Amino acid sequence: MPIVQADRLTHIGAALLRAAGASKDEADAVAVGCINANLAGHDSHGIIAIPTYIDRIKVGHIVPGEKWTIVQESPATTVIDGHWGFGFYVNAKAMQLTIEKAKKTNVAACTVFRQSHVGRLAAYPLMAAKAGMIGIATADSGRSTKVVAPFGGREARLGTNPISIAVPSDLDGPIYLDMATSAVAAGKVALAAARGEDIPKGWVVGKDGKLTTDPKQLRQGGALLPLGGTEGYKGSGLAAMVEILCGLLTGLGFGVEPTGRHNDGTFMAVFNVEAFRPLKDFKKEVAEFARYLNATPPSEGSTGVLYPGEIEHRTEQERRKSGIGVEDDTWNKLRKLAADYNLAAELDLK
Template sequence: MSLFRAVRTPLSTSSLLCQGLRSVTGFGAGDAADHKVVPVEEARRFAEECLKSVGAKETHASQMAELLVSADSRGHYSHGMNRLEMYVRDIQQGSTRVDAEPELERSTSSTALVNGNQCLGATVGQFSMDLAIQKAKESGVGWVAAHGSNHYGIAGWYALRACDQGLMGLSFTNTSPLQVPTRGRECVLGTNPIALAAPGNNGDSFVLDMATSTTAIGKVELCKRKDSKIPNGWGVAENGQETNDPNQVLGKGGLMPLGGTEVSGGYKGYGLAMMVEVFCGILSGSHYGTGIRKWIGQHDVPANLGQCFIAVDPNCFAPGFADRMQALMSYCRDMEPAEGAENVMVAGDPERHHLKEVERLGGVSYHDNLVSAMAKLSAELSVPAMQPKA
């Protein structure tokens, strides 16, 4: 979720619900009466056992479970437990392999090409980012491109692996085509996220994790379920023109690039999405653009996603990186906010607040609908159900 979101026209309450703000519509938001708090370890246990039940190796299942629960704990519910069933189906239908490991195909002192061999995305991503970190520690920069990967969850999870070791971390992935280029009418690019994590002082950090489309497809689906209109700038109809009807977007239309229409700068989001595709699909030799399988109904088709992982040692450049990073973040946080606005934040602050809330509650707050869906999955897989706190 992007940290800042501009809406050009006043919205009704129902439209505001569709913006996906954590305090309103996230699986972990809303009234306590329709939510259950699940301890982090229990959520992780459940996800891991579900994946192992369909054949995933214990290490691979553990990596994927850790990522899913981390996403939920950080407030990115669209990429947490909500995605577990998708990973299960991919394994069941053979598009995700459980009998392989990522492997190094080409390597130099600072670059590498990885073949993910269609393993779980978290397994490919962790292998690749850890390789980038190793190279950055040895030569200052590590740049790793991977092909043969799958949906890898939140991009920021990989960038943070580098940041936790005092490095700058960057992570990118291509995705199923959901985004229509500026002036176009066909979905060509994915939501193609960008993540950057940069260390400040005393464990503080700048953590940008954003899609290059204006919104996620799941938020359009939410508006459809609520029979609500979507805000301007979210999507286009079959003719390529902006629409407020989620059914047109989900039918033969598509998402708009970050920025919306051309006049409001959507061509910049389109350019960023293309940049991610260059880093991922074009550089790695994976599927790209319309060659990637569709988002819905193709679990039996290998995704062969392309991904890019970069680690940079700031100590190879001007001294005092963390101090300057901290000073910039502090200046923004401490500045006087706009009239009627709350405090100014920097990328990563909403996630930090959410992590504190998880700690306060003693677990992740899941909507009853999600808990029910996971109960059905547990019954199907003969896995002990996820147990909320009493």
């Protein structure tokens, strides 16, 4: 498994995306978003996704250079049509617009439809947190192929439907939640398959409805289970609410469209902390609360309590120093793309 520094991996991803037709701004947005996921330890949303995005460009599912448009808006709300552009690029623009509106209206929200995969969802609420606001984002995959079975079922009828919330604080690293409403993100199962690893029992059911540790069964008619194990109705309920916010409120609908075109719908909201209490006081107390959680005596077998987002912050610090491991399967795909685009020598992919 090659170990690659983040800057170099970002350059490789951006160069391949530009060769596939993305503009510099689009390619940079996607590459930075992917490598930031790697840095945080979420390799399922990292450089491994670049070959898939390029495949989607080739078949017309992602349209580089397409301009997003505002379909409907008010002082505090916006509805955005991404026109099949890169989700990383469109969603970041949508969140920035929502932040600007929240500066004036204190609370603002937006929906985005007809865009490609948005990557690690936390990237967008973290933008709000950096602006001194609370950010919330949810996402679903529209009417593209589903991968999660509702609680009690064995057929996939939901997406992984993630939820992310980020808040400003005085901590060295950000405090935020970023979670799938399924037992695990589908990308983590794909990552295990690429690495030839088994998955924990409780992540996937095969098409026969039986639990499996073989990640390949997900793509052979199986389904992810909802978050919660024996209490999976909680994850299933959360997923249904996300589907309503991101599929029905956006107009994408539910179920599966036979063409299978990936179409991330998102709902995002921003809350201006200053409308509720002084930002300085809030940030200070959030940091104190996080340290209060950290000070909890550990249970048997535990190394201690971490606040939400702390493990990602620690992982990023380590990976910026030591580099990012790229599984051989993904590295070989990057090498082939570089050769196809006559970039092998420039990118030095050995």
